[in-house]
Amino acid sequence: MRLTTVEIDKAAAILKLLGDKTRLTMVKILDNNDCCVCEFVEIFKMSQPAISQHIRKLKDAGVVREARRGQWIIYSLNKDSDYYPMVHNLLGHLPSQDYKLSELEEQGLRISCE
Amino acid sequence: MRLTTVEIDKAAAILKLLGDKTRLTMVKILDNNDCCVCEFVEIFKMSQPAISQHIRKLKDAGVVREARRGQWIIYSLNKDSDYYPMVHNLLGHLPSQDYKLSELEEQGLRISCE
DNA sequence: TCAGTATATAATAATTCACTTATATAAGTA
DNA sequence: TACTTATATAAGTGAATTATTATATACTGA
Numbered sequence: 295m296r297l298t299t300v301e302i303d304k305a306a307a308i309l310k311l312l313g314d315k316t317r318l319t320m321v322k323i324l325d326n327n328d329c330c331v332c333e334f335v336e337i338f339k340m341s342q343p344a345i346s347q348h349i350r351k352l353k354d355a356g357v358v359r360e361a362r363r364g365q366w367i368i369y370s371l372n373k374d375s376d377y378y379p380m381v382h383n384l385l386g387h388l389p390s391q392d393y394k395l396s397e398l399e400e401q402g403l404r405i406s407c408e
Numbered sequence: 409m410r411l412t413t414v415e416i417d418k419a420a421a422i423l424k425l426l427g428d429k430t431r432l433t434m435v436k437i438l439d440n441n442d443c444c445v446c447e448f449v450e451i452f453k454m455s456q457p458a459i460s461q462h463i464r465k466l467k468d469a470g471v472v473r474e475a476r477r478g479q480w481i482i483y484s485l486n487k488d489s490d491y492y493p494m495v496h497n498l499l500g501h502l503p504s505q506d507y508k509l510s511e512l513e514e515q516g517l518r519i520s521c522e
Numbered sequence: 523t524c525a526g527t528a529t530a531t532a533a534t535a536a537t538t539c540a541c542t543t544a545t546a547t548a549a550g551t552a
Numbered sequence: 553t554a555c556t557t558a559t560a561t562a563a564g565t566g567a568a569t570t571a572t573t574a575t576a577t578a579c580t581g582a
Contacts, residue, residue, distance in 0.1 A: 297500055299502065299503050300502060301503070302429065302432060302433055302436065302503065302505065305432060305501065306426070306432045307427070308427075309424075309426045309432065310423075310427030310428070311427070313421070313422075313424025313425070313426070314420060314424070314539090315416065315420040316540090318416060319416055322416065330558080330559090331558070331559060331560095332557090332558065341541075341542070341543090342558080342560090343541085343544095343559090343560080344541060344542080347540075347541085347561090348540085350560080362548090362549090365548085365557065365558055366549095366557095366559085367560095379501065380498065383498070383501070384423075386411055387411065387412060387413060387419065387497070388413065388419055389416065391416065430570095444528080444529090445529060446527090446528065455573085456528080456529070456530090457529090457530075457572080457573085458571060458572080460529060460530055461530090461531090461570080461571085462570090464530080464531095476578090476579085478579070479528055479529090479578085479579055480528065481528075481530095523582100524581100524582085525580100525581090525582085526579105526580085527578100527579085527581105528577100528579080528580105529576100529577080530577070531574105531575080531576070531577090532573100532576090533575100534574105535573105536569100536570090536571080537568100537569080537570080537571090538567100538568080538569070538570095539566100539567080540566095540568095541565085541567100542563100542564080542566100543562100543563090543564085544561105545560100545562080545563105546559100546560075546562095547559080547561090548558085548559080549556100549558080550555100550556080550557080551554100551555085551556080551557100552553100552554090552555080
């Protein structure tokens with residue numbers, strides 16, 4: 295584990311973002327997997343704009359990055375972010391949420407990460 | 409560093425609390441020092457009720473605990489909390505805020521921790 | 523017991539937040 | 553080109569959040 299230091303204002307802003315169950319779960323999932331919006335819509339049973347708006351906040355903060363792949367936009371954790379060490383460290387204290395993706399896979403709804 | 413696991417809902421609630429600059433700074437200070445409300449009032453140049461309300465949230469979540477010492481109520485980090493390992497870990501990524509206490513000390517306003 | 527200091531609580535106003543619905547954009551495909 | 557799918561953006565709304573001021577409680581010491 296690296297011990298990078300993050301300004302306290304910036305850290306508070308990141309923690310505020312992660313202080314939402316939906317976004318925290320997203321980020322935990324993204325720590326191991328890349329995902330697209332429509333997968334999150336399925337996982338969280340939430341409207342597409344709601345998901346897009348959550349992701350936008352994470353993207354604006356530099357926590358997450360996007361890459362278009364044809365029709366889809368694939369989101370992944372931005373491991374180059376100054377915040378990544380702190381975030382990754384934190385995610386280590388959370389139980390894996392990958393079962394949510396497994397459920398999608400079973401339903402044949404997994405899309406992005408082949 | 410211990411790797412304790414915290415339920416994702418609970419973790420989100422804690423991170424939400426820490427996602428406020430004032431509370432995050434408080435907790436960072438409390439990681440090394442015990443403090444009373446009036447010291448925080450000085451440090452943050454904020455009204456006493458505002459400080460009390462921030463502390464109450466931290467106390468309700470079990471992050472912080474109180475001990476009355478005469479006239480004062482001394483707050484400290486609750487190291488027995490299930491969240492403490494995660495929180496402590498996180499605080500390791502933040503720059504020390506102890507200079508804020510040193511400033512108090514210089515002004516002769518330090519109270520609690522002799 | 524009274525005055526002063528430390529803290530908590532209550533009520534409230536301004537702001538922010540997380541959704542919603544409606545609509546726009548962009549890519550893929552018939 | 554027109555239709556479909558994936559995603560983003562905009563506008564609006566109700567709930568939550570963070571301050572404030574006013575007031576209550578608790579301890580200390582004269």
